[in-house]
Amino acid sequence: MSEATSPESNRSTRDQILDEALRCFAEKGYEGTSLNDIAAGVGIRRPSLLHHFPSKEALYGDVFERLMSEWLERLDAAVAVPASGWDKSELVLRACLDLFAETPDYVRIMRREALDGGVHLGIDLSGVLRPFFDAAVQYLESQMAQGVFTQLDARHLLITGYGAILTYFSDAPFVDGLIDSDAMNEKNIRDHQEHVIGFFKAALLKS
Amino acid sequence: MSEATSPESNRSTRDQILDEALRCFAEKGYEGTSLNDIAAGVGIRRPSLLHHFPSKEALYGDVFERLMSEWLERLDAAVAVPASGWDKSELVLRACLDLFAETPDYVRIMRREALDGGVHLGIDLSGVLRPFFDAAVQYLESQMAQGVFTQLDARHLLITGYGAILTYFSDAPFVDGLIDSDAMNEKNIRDHQEHVIGFFKAALLKS
DNA sequence: TTGCCTACCTACCAGTAGGTAGTGGGTTAA
DNA sequence: TTAACCCACTACCTACTGGTAGGTAGGCAA
Structure with missing residues (x-):
């Protein structure tokens, strides 16, 4: 259906993470933001987030x-x-x-x-x-x-x-x-x- | 002598903590600063710092x-x-x-x-x-x-x-x-x- | 069917956070 | 001398951090 194909849902999750990370880092800063915060905002667990980005630093780098x-x-x-x-x-x-x-x-x-x-x-x-x-x-x-x-x-x-x-x-x-x-x-x-x-x-x- | 009396040395330590806390909070922010950082900068341990200020928040409040x-x-x-x-x-x-x-x-x-x-x-x-x-x-x-x-x-x-x-x-x-x-x-x-x-x-x- | 892939999960790791309890040395005053 | 207090200490607590290990469900191609 609308998001059955894996590449589409993949991009979507990745972008959701980037959006939520932008929001969190802007709101609470790098140190004040935990990967749990971001993952929760997207509706997944931290390890799943780390499946899309190798580390917190890398995620921040991509956002920036x-x-x-x-x-x-x-x-x-x-x-x-x-x-x-x-x-x-x-x-x-x-x-x-x-x-x-x-x-x-x-x-x-x-x-x-x-x-x-x-x-x-x-x-x-x-x-x-x-x-x-x-x-x-x-x-x-x-x-x-x-x-x-x-x-x-x-x-x-x-x-x-x-x-x-x-x-x-x-x-x-x-x-x-x-x-x-x-x-x-x-x-x-x-x-x-x-x-x-x-x-x-x-x-x-x-x- | 110069700092023999307890109230004076007390105030001195307190002020040292305030100075170091100002430096750290300014440099790394509230979340990025640990009480260990501040205590180490003054040359004492964290619990000793907490003897002068009841909490991190209170210390930050005093600095501010x-x-x-x-x-x-x-x-x-x-x-x-x-x-x-x-x-x-x-x-x-x-x-x-x-x-x-x-x-x-x-x-x-x-x-x-x-x-x-x-x-x-x-x-x-x-x-x-x-x-x-x-x-x-x-x-x-x-x-x-x-x-x-x-x-x-x-x-x-x-x-x-x-x-x-x-x-x-x-x-x-x-x-x-x-x-x-x-x-x-x-x-x-x-x-x-x-x-x-x-x-x-x-x-x-x-x- | 088999095998590989992506995307997610739970469970766990070591490390560090803020904060507390209790100890002991040093100074001061009775 | 003794008792008080101050101040710093060690040892410990719980909560949470970033990150990893291992497993699972489902899609897809040969």
Whole structure:
């Protein structure tokens, strides 16, 4: 019937595990998540989970890899769109903001990984993003040199922007308490997006 | 002699534990830190540590309380200084930036707590900061209404600023890899501080 | 039928977690 | 001297961790 064939149900279970692992690692961190938690969320036992992934570390690695590749894909797509000046920056900003709004768990895992200093993986988070970072620095500096953007330290500007964007999603429960409203509801997310865009526009463009 | 009296040496051990616990919780998180780690760092066994603190949770609570009270103290002091307009904002910004530069472990714990949604404590992080947040919102809005500051959403502006400031410290290892330099050395920290100040000034003041 | 495969299971391993009970040395004070 | 207290210790508990061993049910191909 619908899932009689073994390859189909196989992929499905594997993906269910990846989804649940993403949720758990984002929610409770690497150390705070047990394989039992993940397995229970999928409805199987731990050994069955370990049939699909050789170890906890490997599972975490796969979750993280999927996350990074999706992010880089979006970045690539945004950069490929022909545009210049502020419009270009806005395109990239929106690409990130959209992805993070769709999957805030990505943000939470990334933050945890940055906090932990990349202990759980061989992967070097900053190394993967480095090409984009360098390209962005070059772009910003050229715009500043042409007088299009306000003169600022491009590297620090990017790090500041990274923090400004991600924090809203990663610290959503904390934000909830500050604004007395669900940070992750549609309206608030849209407000955050427009605020970030407007804020950077105000800082970078002398009106 | 210098530490012969029992209350003094008691306090000393207690403080050593608090210091080591701060370091460990900041470095590896609540789940990733064992009482053995902390005890070993102080040079005692776990049961001896539990003689000074009734439980891991209580120890964590004390660490966090010390942290928050120090932060609030700094904020109070900064707010008390008579100033207005941009100068006032800069005073508060610098007070936070200075504290975080002195004790980056504070920042890392706060971020972890925000990420975990305050699971490890009864304390509600956003509740404690709420009075300052509300006061800051009021101040910013009054400045915007007077045309001193650019018109922006004050709440989102504060959250953005919070993220922009803290991220540099909390994600220092990640930043290292991006800028190819030790993010926590004196010069880079100073650069970050001046960048944040300059960035907010550029966004808030129409020049 | 036979044999191999996948996907799951129960049962178990060694190791470590947080926490408790009870011991004993050292200092202090009566 | 004796009694008290403080503080650190060893030894132990239960619960749970990641991971493994071995077994089983069902699908599929020769």
